Amino acid sequence: MSEPTLVDQLKQKFGAAITGSNLENVDPWIEVAPESIVAVCKYLRDEPSLAFDYCNSVTAVDYLHTDEKKAAKSEWQPHLEVVYHLFSMQHKHSLVLKAMLTRWKDDEVGELPEIDSVAHVWRTADWHERECYDLFGIHFIGHPNLRRILCPEDWVGHPLRKDYEMPLEYHGIRGR
Amino acid sequence: MSTVDDPRTIEFDVRTDEMLVNMGPQHPSTHGVLRLVLRTDGEIVSEVTPHLGYLHRCAEKIGENLTPRQFIPYTDRMDYLAGMNMNLGWALAIEKLMKYEPPEKGRHLRVIISEMGRIASHLVGMGAYGLDLGTFSPFLYAFRERERILDLFEEVCGARLTYSYLTVGGATADLPPGWVEKCEAFLTQLEPIIVEYHTLLTTNSIFIKRTAGIGVMSAATAIDYGTSGPVLRGSGVDHDLRRDGEEIYTAMYDGYAFEVIVEKNGHYPKDHQYPAVPKEAILGDCWHRFYVRMLEVMQSIDLVRQAIDRYSTATGNYGEPMKLNQKLPKGEVYLETEAPRGQMGFYIVSNGEAIPWRARARSSSFCNLSVTSELCRDCLIADVPAIVGSLDIVMGEIDR
């Protein structure tokens, strides 16, 4: 499998759902529109020539400069990326998928951005998505059990966001 | 596997009330601070829900604030039973980003150290599993041997648990003179002892009764849940990153002779030397997971010997540690390595500065543990430690 042909193949199949790709990076990635992530993932898993049956990781990256000077120079607008690392046990090849999200849903601070859950495509995504929800505040629609996994259930905020601030105290324990 | 003949199909004679029981976070057999909420009906567990996070130390957030070499000590504290392998995983991921290739001697050194780390880790896994099943002595035997590995590691880097030895660009120092001979002597001593462990556990009839046919996980489930390492291979999936991984990692093992430890047609590689698979055992059960680990110890012994040969004849340097505040090239990489507990992955996003924009650790125990609620459905209370123990988790790696 080579990445350029795969991108073409996916574009043919999903059209506008494949929003872009970066094939120059060390690990090339393909960008998928958040609405069609489940469809693409299902296709990647079920297509025999691809057979991405193993999900290594689902994670996210927060793109935001808290420093205004840096933000002004930055090449990108603040956004969240959900990153899927896939692998095929049969063909022993791997793939990186990305889905771009706004940092807050409809740019309203506090409203979690949404993306469809792939927990029913690969069951391992269940916990990875919970972790993502916990640390980045991404709402995975259709997730069977979207609760915090690493932080306590009554924790406020999502620690891996760049603008996260440690709470002053938690149940009487000093935070900062 | 028929439902009727299965020993775990329990007939209810009395209607009892369901009870929620907290196993952990302070429980002898949850391997640290894991909390399992059991829904029990008498001795039968109908549902197990793991609760994590008691050891969460924000390693990923820390990784966004430190240069790669500064982060090395934090990787030690992820899987603290296999710190060397964690160091290696992180170092290779950064090297992949930097497109750096360590010299030949450094490669062989890394094989020696990481395979020794694997032996140490599997020894603990074996001993702790005995503990889970109620036998104490193998634990101490395992620690006795592990101590000797730790002595060797101490000689190499001065630390016994958090080594920070393998680092980006190679290692912090070369192996001290005479170390290789000591290591070889240790391997010669360890080999016959493994046979003793097989007598004590693997072939012990009570051990077989407790593990064979318990917690059976099919290959499809194992893949679906993203399990890796001995847990995945115990289910019969032929996958080992040392052979099937990315090139930067497999290059380390280039030219090494080893077979992936996985059952094929009812046989394990070189299994004539080891106890036969008991007829009660079903592929993917606790026994197989344990057995794969035991065989991997032998495999690692073999690999270390090969690596020592190559290391002794290799010329040149063991590598050049990267500068502390060296700027990283722009880009993002994801690399998984075969750590003792499975595939340890690091995902690094760099925006061209010395400090990565994002450092993500995909831990093998995390995925391996996620399968517990699937495996512990309708088992007995005593099976829960047996199943969780067979996954061989380390909470430091899960909670990060």
Added chain:
Amino acid sequence: MNAIYWPSVFFLLFGAMACGFALAVLLSANIVRMAFYLVMSLAATAGLFFLAGQEFVGAMQLLIYVGGTLVLLIFGVMLTSQERFVNMKTLAGDWVIGMIAGGALLSLLTAAAFSVPEWRGPERAAVENLPIEPNATPIGMGLLGARVDQIGAPADERAGMAGYLFPFEIVSVHLLVVLIGAAYLARAKRRSNPLPTG
């Protein structure tokens, strides 16, 4: 000034324990404590059996009754003990009626017990030096139909004394029936969910 007769002391001890714990069973409302008091009462009864020279029956009482039946009973208590059943209060009216009937019965029985002079207890000299005779074998032989205690008796007194072979057989069959019956009553009602084949 009379010398103490030690078996009497132990009789008082065991008798008081048996009666006291029996009363405690009656008066306690907590089912688990009731079970505990019952254990103590029956263990004290076993002591009384030993005191009466019936070692075998006493040991039997300990083994089967205290060790077996009551463990079973406590098992049952634990299986059914939910908060609302542990403390189940008796109605006041029941207490009154019970007390009246029980008191009457007790006084009648006690009066009856002491009304027969032959039952009041032997002379001290008569029993003090009685040899200790083992009684396990006679009981065993009795169950097999041979009455060793009647060996010396004249034939006409022994008429109809064929031992206990027949009752023994009946009890054995009875036990078997009970075993099957109890297993049937508490039989499996359902099976666990089918196993995940994964």
Added chain:
Amino acid sequence: MTTSLLANLLTEPPGVAHYMTVGAVMFVCGAMCMATKRNALGVLMGIELVLNGANLNFIAFGSKYLDNGGPQLGLDGSLIALFVIVLAAAEAAVALAIALNFYNNHDSIDVDRADQLQG
């Protein structure tokens, strides 16, 4: 008066009557237990007490150490006591099975609620 009664009890051997008194107390306690307890297992415990009270009498009449020339049961006493013990065990097993069954069907072990023949 009390001292002399106690003295009498301490210095003279106990007789059948003494055993019968203890037996009577146990019997009455058991009978009242059966009558007043609403918990099925409490009733079962009452039955055990009654049986033991009766057993004490059999043993007393069978013991030669308590004999003051009255009618004696001899070996029959211990044999009957033995049968009682064994049958009590059987009875307890069945009663327990019934109680558990009742509990399964009614979610209760209150015997006052066992007023219908069908579960």
Added chain:
Amino acid sequence: MASAINNLLDWLLTSWLLSGLGLSVSTDSAIGYVVAAFIHIALIINLVAVGALVFIWLERKISGRIQDRLGPTRVGGKFGWLQTLADGLKLITKEDLMPDGADGFLFKIAPYISFAASIAAFIAIPFAGGPYPWIAQHLNTGVFFVIAVLGLEVFGVILAGYSSASKWSLFGAMREAAQVVSYEVPLGMCAVVPVLIAGSMDMVVIGNQQAGFFTNWFIFHDPATFITFWVYFTCALASVNRAPFDLAEAESELVAGFHTEYSGLRWSFFFMAEYGSMLSVSLLASILFLGGWHGPIPIASLLGLTAENGDVAGYVGNLLGLTNVLFKGVVGVSVMIWIRWTLPRLRIDQVMATCLKYCTPIAAVMFLGAVLWQYNLPGRTFFGLLAAPPAMFSVDEGWEAPPAVTTEPAKPAMVEVRVEGLTPQQVAANQERGN
């Protein structure tokens, strides 16, 4: 000296305690009984308490050696022999905790019930035989009594588990109840086999019958008894809750099972009870199967250290016998310790299956086997290879042999009376009746 103690006690009891009640104590018998009883009690409690001390030390030492460690080395000089005592002191000074929801009365009393049951079993265990056996209370149904009393230990465990208000404790208690009740059946069956061969439940009689060389031990009597011994040992392990059957306290599953909530002295009472029970089942095994107070070679009788050659000789002989019994008991306990530190733990359903599918049927078959062997090869020992010595199979049951006029000649052979192995009282009683 003895009379001085006697007088003192007499004075104390008569003048101080009992005169108010108008009672007196005759100096000839009663005081003697009381003193003897107290000595017996003191000795037995000492045996259990000191035994626990020794066995815990032994367990540590053995487990240490098994695990390639040294075990305790410091407290008390060499070998750390005072380690247990130091731990005992620590336990005494420890805070005595009770969970909030616990049933205080039952919670507090439970360890003592276990301990009392464990001690009570020693009442009927003889430590030396001969015509003057060393035994606290010579019971005619000794074997039965010991097994019955050992079964009572379970009550302490059940009550502890139930009253602790902890789910883990409750699990432990339920397991213990199920396990002990089940294992009593095969245990009793196994104990019946030597009883059947000896023809008596009197442990002194059983022990005395195995006099002579080790060939007379009941374990070597026939193949059935040989197998029975191993079944007995398995069941004994299970009934005293030792690994691999220690499910009631399975630390990897139930935290600590029934004693999860206990601390300090109460907790240590459970342990004393456990070690006491281990010793008593081992002693029972040694008396039923392993010749009791007779060594493999009858040194005592070869040297003439028997009661026939005078009191002192008899005493020394009994002392040797005591050593033998205790040695066998300690060996039995050591084997239990050895097993514990070697084997993994079984699961609860496997424990029950072991009892119902293996131990009970094997015990039943071995019982039948022993009966058939006895029937076909009476009067032989050591797997039928040797003729049994006359001392074997001599039982006195205390009633007269049937007179010739009996109309029921059913079983004269089985009611036959032999006169060996009697206690002096029995001999005297027989003579009186004979006269």
